[in-house]
Amino acid sequence: MSYKPKRERQAEDDLLDWFTVSYRTIYIGIAALIGLAAAGGYYYYTRSSPPPGPSPEPALGAAAGARFSLIEGNVKVKRVGTFEWVSADRSIILRKSDLVKTGASSSAEISFFDGTVVHIRPDSLITIEETSEDPSTKQRKVATHISSGEVNFQTVRRNVPGSAAEVSTPTVKGTVGEMSNANIRVAEGGDSDVRVIGGSIRGETRSGQRIELGKSEAVRIDAGGKAGEKFTLLAAPALLAPPHMAEISYPDPTRATTLLAWKSVPAAASYHVMVDYSPYFNRPLVDRKGHGDASVELRGLDVGKYYWRVAAADKDQNEGVFSDFQRFTVTRPSGAAAGTGPPPPLVIESLDLRQNLLQVKGKTEPGASVTINGQRVDVQGDGGFNEFITLPTAGKQVVTIRSTGINGGINEQRRPVVVAY
Numbered sequence: 001m002s003y004k005p006k007r008e009r010q011a012e013d014d015l016l017d018w019f020t021v022s023y024r025t026i027y028i029g030i031a032a033l034i035g036l037a038a039a040g041g042y043y044y045y046t047r048s049s050p051p052p053g054p055s056p057e058p059a060l061g062a063a064a065g066a067r068f069s070l071i072e073g074n075v076k077v078k079r080v081g082t083f084e085w086v087s088a089d090r091s092i093i094l095r096k097s098d099l100v101k102t103g104a105s106s107s108a109e110i111s112f113f114d115g116t117v118v119h120i121r122p123d124s125l126i127t128i129e130e131t132s133e134d135p136s137t138k139q140r141k142v143a144t145h146i147s148s149g150e151v152n153f154q155t156v157r158r159n160v161p162g163s164a165a166e167v168s169t170p171t172v173k174g175t176v177g178e179m180s181n182a183n184i185r186v187a188e189g190g191d192s193d194v195r196v197i198g199g200s201i202r203g204e205t206r207s208g209q210r211i212e213l214g215k216s217e218a219v220r221i222d223a224g225g226k227a228g229e230k231f232t233l234l235a236a237p238a239l240l241a242p243p244h245m246a247e248i249s250y251p252d253p254t255r256a257t258t259l260l261a262w263k264s265v266p267a268a269a270s271y272h273v274m275v276d277y278s279p280y281f282n283r284p285l286v287d288r289k290g291h292g293d294a295s296v297e298l299r300g301l302d303v304g305k306y307y308w309r310v311a312a313a314d315k316d317q318n319e320g321v322f323s324d325f326q327r328f329t330v331t332r333p334s335g336a337a338a339g340t341g342p343p344p345p346l347v348i349e350s351l352d353l354r355q356n357l358l359q360v361k362g363k364t365e366p367g368a369s370v371t372i373n374g375q376r377v378d379v380q381g382d383g384g385f386n387e388f389i390t391l392p393t394a395g396k397q398v399v400t401i402r403s404t405g406i407n408g409g410i411n412e413q414r415r416p417v418v419v420a421y
Contacts, residue, residue, distance in 0.1 A: 065095040065131045066112040066142070070119075072280055073106030094128050101125045102149070105283040114140040115156035116165045122282055124149020130166070139163045150185045155199065167201075171221045174203020174211065190223030195233060197321050218318065234312040234320030237271065237294070238263040244326040253330050254300050260308055261295040262323070268312035272319055275308045277366060277381030279325050289313075303406035304366030305329050305381040331367075332406065344368045344405030346413055356394070356419050361386045364403040364411070371402050394419045 068075075068090050075088040080097035088100070088108060102108055102124050110118045112131055120126060130143035140159055143166040144151070155165045158178045165176045167184060169192040176182055180199020186192050194201060194211070195218040202212050206225025213219060219230040241261045242248060250256035260273065273296050275286035285306075286298065290313075306329070311322040344365040352359040360372055366383045369376065377387035391397065397419065402412040 065093045066110050066128065067093060068108055069111040069117070070107070070109035072108065072278075072282055073122075074103030075106055075108045075120075076101050076103075094131070096128060096130055096132070098128045099125065100128070107280050107282050112142045112165075114142055114159070114163065114165070116142050117154040118144055119152040119154075121150035121152070124151060126151060129168070137162060142166070143168070145169070146184055146186050148186050148188070150183070153180070153182045153184070155180045169221075170206070171223065171225045172203055172205045172211070172227075174201045176201050192221045194219050194221070197233070216321070231314075231316075231318050233318070234265050234268055234314055236321040236323040237265050237268075237310045237312055239308070239310065239323050239326050242326075242328040244328075246328045247331055248328060249331045249333050251333060253303050253332065256299070256301070256330075258298045258301050258328075258330070259295060260298065260310075262310050264294045265312035265320070267314055268320075269315040270313045270317075272311040272313060272322075273308070274310075274322075275306055277304065277306065277383075279307045279327075281307070281309070281325075283382075290317075301330050302366065303330050303332060304383075307381065329367075342405075342407075343409040343411035344403050346401065346403040346411040348401060348413060348415065351399070351415055351417065353391075353417055353419070356391045357388055358391055358399065358417065359386070359388050360399070360401060362401070365405055367406040369404045371400075371404075373400055391417070391419050 068088055071088050071090065076085040077088050077092055077094070078085050078099040080095065085101070094100070094110065100108065100110070100120065102120050102122050104122055106122050108120045110120070112118070113133070118126075125147040126149075127145040127147065129145050130141050133140045138160050139162040141164050145168045147170065153165070153167060153176055155176050155178055167174060167176055167182075169184060169186045170190060171192045172194065174194070177200035180201070181197040182199065182201055183195040183197065184192065194213060196213045196215060198215050200212070200214050204210055205221050205227050209227045211219055211227055211230070213230060216233045216235075217230050218233050219227050221227045239262045241259060248258060270290045270292055271294070273286060273288045273291055274281050274284045275298065276282070276284045288296065305327060307325045307327050309322045309325045311319050313319045346362065346364050348360065348362040350359070350361045362385055364370055364379065364383045364385070366381060368379060368383065370379050370385050371377065372387060372389050375389055377385050379385045395418065397417060399415050399417055400412060401415070402410060404410050
């Protein structure tokens, strides 16, 4: 009688052990499946996803930044988060905290998305402090900090109330009014000059002084942030001679005298005269301050194109607004010494071929004429040229670049290229 209960107990234990093992096995199997699924997902994700890298820049739009619209000479950019200065080019999109510097005889012009234009003069350093648009209000804000050098600002009409264009130096921060034209200079000693040619600027100095400038007004802020008395800018002189686009012919220009004359400005104590091959006046041939008369004689100008401008200064040497530039050309009489002189210099700096479009960049003497395969190209006042020509046929061919100097001398270079469509 005791045997039967023992068998029933054993059967029950066996059944319990079976269920225990079975459930454990199921749990283990489920966990293994989950693990395998997770491993497979991770493997698929890591193999199918591209490796991490720098985020692509978004397309230039309302909140994307600014671009270079002009680059003259040695202009460098240091992007935010980097340590290297790179050469500026027009493809670069400038954003918040990017730095831009210009070398000696160099300049740059930056166009912001809101229409503000900033022209950076030689030996200057600026920071792009803001360039954005609020998605909800559409208010646009651009801001630039000038650490050293000279910068010209031009603003447009604001798109909505609350939009602003701001400018700052180590000693002052202000907002440039719409439709304004202003000039800001930061000297090596830390002084800042703020000059408004048109429009307005409102701001505050580092010492807490409020400033408000209108058309033809200026103020100087010392290195400690203290603003002096604001003063009125003298008007730009009216240039009289030679007239704009005049051509002046001399049998021997190197021995001739060219007279530049302008109308006297009331209250002017002296004048600042500049002459250059370029309308940007980055490398002036003449940069004469403190000139007392309303005319100046220039001797020995060679054949070529020249740009000139003048500003008046008061008795305290506060310089007014520069005149608009005018251009004149010095030539020899037709046929004078034709073809008797030495060939002009001709330096081909680069030949860049893209399919059948050839870019030729080089330099010759000022006043010379240049042709590429017989096609006349534009030559700048300093003799530089940068031209694109189309090569109509494919295959290996020779490109002929010819410079005809002011004395009739000819310098010709031939360069082989291969056109592949």
